[in-house]
Amino acid sequence: NAGVMQNPRHLVRRRGQEARLRCSPMKGHSHVYWYRQLPEEGLKFMVYLQKENIIDESGMPKERFSAEFPKEGPSILRIQQVVRGDSAAYFCASSPLLQGEDMNTEAFFGQGTRLTVV
Amino acid sequence: TQLLEQSPQFLSIQEGENLTVYCNSSSVFSSLQWYRQEPGEGPVLLVTVVTGGEVKKLKRLTFQFGDARKDSSLHITAAQPGDTGLYLCAGGGAGNNRKLIWGLGTSLAVNP
Numbered sequence: 001n002a003g004v005m006q007n008p009r010h011l012v013r014r015r016g017q018e019a020r021l022r023c024s025p026m027k028g029h030s031h032v033y034w035y036r037q038l039p040e041e042g043l044k045f046m047v048y049l050q051k052e053n054i055i056d057e058s059g060m061p062k063e064r065f066s067a068e069f070p071k072e073g074p075s076i077l078r079i080q081q082v083v084r085g086d087s088a089a090y091f092c093a094s095s096p097l098l099q100g101e102d103m104n105t106e107a108f109f110g111q112g113t114r115l116t117v118v
Numbered sequence: 119t120q121l122l123e124q125s126p127q128f129l130s131i132q133e134g135e136n137l138t139v140y141c142n143s144s145s146v147f148s149s150l151q152w153y154r155q156e157p158g159e160g161p162v163l164l165v166t167v168v169t170g171g172e173v174k175k176l177k178r179l180t181f182q183f184g185d186a187r188k189d190s191s192l193h194i195t196a197a198q199p200g201d202t203g204l205y206l207c208a209g210g211g212a213g214n215n216r217k218l219i220w221g222l223g224t225s226l227a228v229n230p
Contacts, residue, residue: 004160006160031216033216033217033218035218035220041222042206042220042221042222042223043161043206043208043218043220044220045217045218045219048216048217055216056216056217058217059217091160091161093160095216106149106151106163106166106210107151107163107218108163109153109160109161109162109163110160111158111159111160112159112160114158
């Protein structure tokens with residue numbers, strides 16, 4: 001019964017390179033969320049996706065960042081032309097499809113990808 | 119902007135002591151989750167509370183959601199070194215607003 005799987009666990013990129021972070025949700029989960037965590041700022045929402053659809057990207061920087069959740073395969077968070085300020089832990093979470101007015105936002109997290117930009 | 123404030127920020131206690139940590143907001147949430155995070159790992163869900171005044175127990179942990187659904191508390195009885203970690207609260211919306219708003223956490227150290 002695999003949980004949320006993220007890879008790689010650690011990623012080192014030079015300034016200007018691209019970073020690709022992958023997330024496979026828990027079996028049966030159709031919602032994926034990406035969060036960024038910095039030591040003094042806590043977890044910040046970036047984007048919420050369903051299969052082939054971005055639902056809420058209000059936390060995504062307008063430039064260089066993009067996310068997708070294709071019909072087949074993992075969700076990808078892509079950061080182009082990375083800068084030192086992108087260094088952080090990036091967490092993916094997933095939740096099942098819930099029906100009804102009382103559905104809540106309970107989510108299960110992966111172990112994260114720690115991105116270091118040098 | 120919705121904010122969640124957690125207190126205390128740091129807590130160091132001896133094994134066997136009781137403790138309470140708090141999560142407060144001026145905003146109403148449709149649900150509130152408590153997570154525990156250990157260094158180098160992702161947050162692990164402990165409990166979800168959805169009803170104002172709700173109390174949930176998980177072994178030695180007792181979680182309470184405020185009547186107005188703006189605040190929550192976590193009480194640990196007879197703390198053990200294995201309880202050491204960062205305790206995070208996160209408030210959730212409803213409908214398509216499914217993103218979680220996070221507090222900065224309470225870092226708990228339980229000394230043997």
